[in-house]
Amino acid sequence: MNTANRTLPLAARADSLVGSVIDSSTSLLAAQTHDVVRFAMGSPAAEAIPTEALAAIGVEAIGAGRADAFDYAATEGDPALREALLAMLEGTSDATTSDRLTITAGGMQGLDLACKIFIDPGDLVVVESPTYTNGSATALSYQAELLEAPVDTEGLIVSRMAEMVEATGRTPKAIYTVPTFQNPSGTTMTLQRRHELLELARSWGSMIIDDDPYGLLRFSGTAVPTLHELADGDPLVFSVRTFSKMVAPGLRVGWVDTAPSLQQLIINAKQAMDTCTNLPAQRLLAGFLTSGGLEEHLQTQRAQYRRRKQAMQEALQEHFGDSARWTDPDGGFFLWVTFDESVDTEALFEIALAEGVAYIPGNAFSPSKRFPNALRLCFASTNPDRTREGVARLAAAVRRLQDRS
Known part of the structure; x- marks a missing residue:
């Protein structure tokens, strides 16, 4: 029996399952074979996760010797x-x-x-x-x-x-x-x-x-x-x-x-x-x-994130001081960067990825796609040196995009 063209009885809600551009970026970045500065996912840096502390208390906290541990x-x-x-x-x-x-x-x-x-x-x-x-x-x-x-x-x-x-x-x-x-x-x-x-x-x-x-x-x-x-x-x-x-x-x-x-x-x-x-x-x-x-962990991370935000803003000022604007948060993970209307950040994305930097385009944050010339950068996940390199790569990508037009 040929079932290749069979129509499946999908629920009416299936068309509303739009997925996440953000989460999909994890798989996309995993497939890259070249060096990429990752400003896309809103996650702590690997070094910001208290891995050693969690490991040190792990077996005892979980109660691995207890019958109900798992x-x-x-x-x-x-x-x-x-x-x-x-x-x-x-x-x-x-x-x-x-x-x-x-x-x-x-x-x-x-x-x-x-x-x-x-x-x-x-x-x-x-x-x-x-x-x-x-x-x-x-x-x-x-x-x-x-x-x-x-x-x-x-x-x-x-x-x-x-x-x-x-x-x-x-x-x-x-x-x-x-x-x-x-x-x-x-x-x-x-x-x-x-x-x-x-x-x-x-x-x-x-x-x-x-x-x-x-x-x-x-x-x-x-x-x-x-x-x-x-x-x-x-x-x-x-x-x-x-x-x-x-x-x-x-x-x-x-x-x-x-x-x-x-x-x-x-x-x-x-x-x-x-x-x-x-x-x-x-x-x-x-x-x-x-x-x-x-609490000790949070105190450390707050200080780190402040330095990382400042490093990203300084790099943005160096490369985009006259051509973009960005937010100045007092906490959290993100900067929202807005370019002039000539920069389509969806068209920019593939160029930027080839240059070795990833971000989330602005339209991903609007169901009606209201932000074609904006993008989100996560400053929390990269150290200052890495951030400066990533913003420099983003600037190179923008120049390439503008050279095409």
């Missing part, structure tokens, strides 16, 4: 990690209680849980523009209709968002925001705008999906209270957090902080996904937290 875990999270996480958050802007916490398989599962629970096909969801492409892709996978609201140096322009929502004649089911050291722009939403956002969400009855992976990676400036803290228990705020940026992305451990009334629903939804988050990884993190290793 068993299933409770869906809401292993008690050891939950207790250690509550202690870690005490006194911070994300301080919370046990009945609000659910451990997840990284921040992405938190976003998926939020969309799975709240988004119906056709619902209006506001996303920042530019926005984290995996966040918008998750909403699209549940067949949301996206409304892109602009971002400036003070974060989401809440007043403009309100005008855009009013023009649709509908209220959004959810608002997706990365309020602190935003991915990809690096900007932070001001305190005033956070209050305005909460007021609007309450008036509309809209969920705020508060995605904040970078908040503890502030290396300058004055801290702003999280949406979680400002909401003061309001069930409309669904907070998503992760250890991927702070400790190690490969562990795939994060958490969500929600109204206690949602916890059983979250557990039900998670049990239909993966039953539980990886138990050895949870116990490894619990051991790292209780050993006191996290």
Whole structure:
């Protein structure tokens, strides 16, 4: 029987599964045989992951001699990690209680849980523009209709968002925001705008999906209270957090902080996904937290990331001082670089890769592709010397692109 041309019975949502340009870059870069400076993935540098500390506590923390060391875990999270996480958050802007916490398989599962629970096909969801492409892709996978609201140096322009929502004649089911050291722009939403956002969400009855992976990676400036803290228990705020940026992305451990009334629903939804988050990884993190290793690690990394950001900005000034502009974040991982309209960063990408530098084009961060002359650079993953080399290669690529036109 010839089955080559058989039509598969795909679900209607299949067309909405757009994937991630960011995640796909991992496979693309692995296939390269020449030296490439990697500004693409938003991940800590290999040397920034506390490998030795994790290895030193590994066997004991995991409990390798225990019969349950590699068993299933409770869906809401292993008690050891939950207790250690509550202690870690005490006194911070994300301080919370046990009945609000659910451990997840990284921040992405938190976003998926939020969309799975709240988004119906056709619902209006506001996303920042530019926005984290995996966040918008998750909403699209549940067949949301996206409304892109602009971002400036003070974060989401809440007043403009309100005008855009009013023009649709509908209220959004959810608002997706990365309020602190935003991915990809690096900007932070001001305190005033956070209050305005909460007021609007309450008036509309809209969920705020508060995605904040970078908040503890502030290396300058004055801290702003999280949406979680400002909401003061309001069930409309669904907070998503992760250890991927702070400790190690490969562990795939994060958490969500929600109204206690949602916890059983979250557990039900998670049990239909993966039953539980990886138990050895949870116990490894619990051991790292209780050993006191996290705070020392964060202090070291904050200093490193500040130096790395400054090195990237200095290199950009040297090579693009008169032809581009970029953001100046107080923390996190990213710079958002905007060229004049003659530089198409998607067309530039292959040239840049051949020159030995990788980035993510701006259009990847907008479902409607609003940023053809912008790109995102991750400064966290490369040391200053390597960064200077990468920016020089990017400048060479831009010259080649312009020579073609």
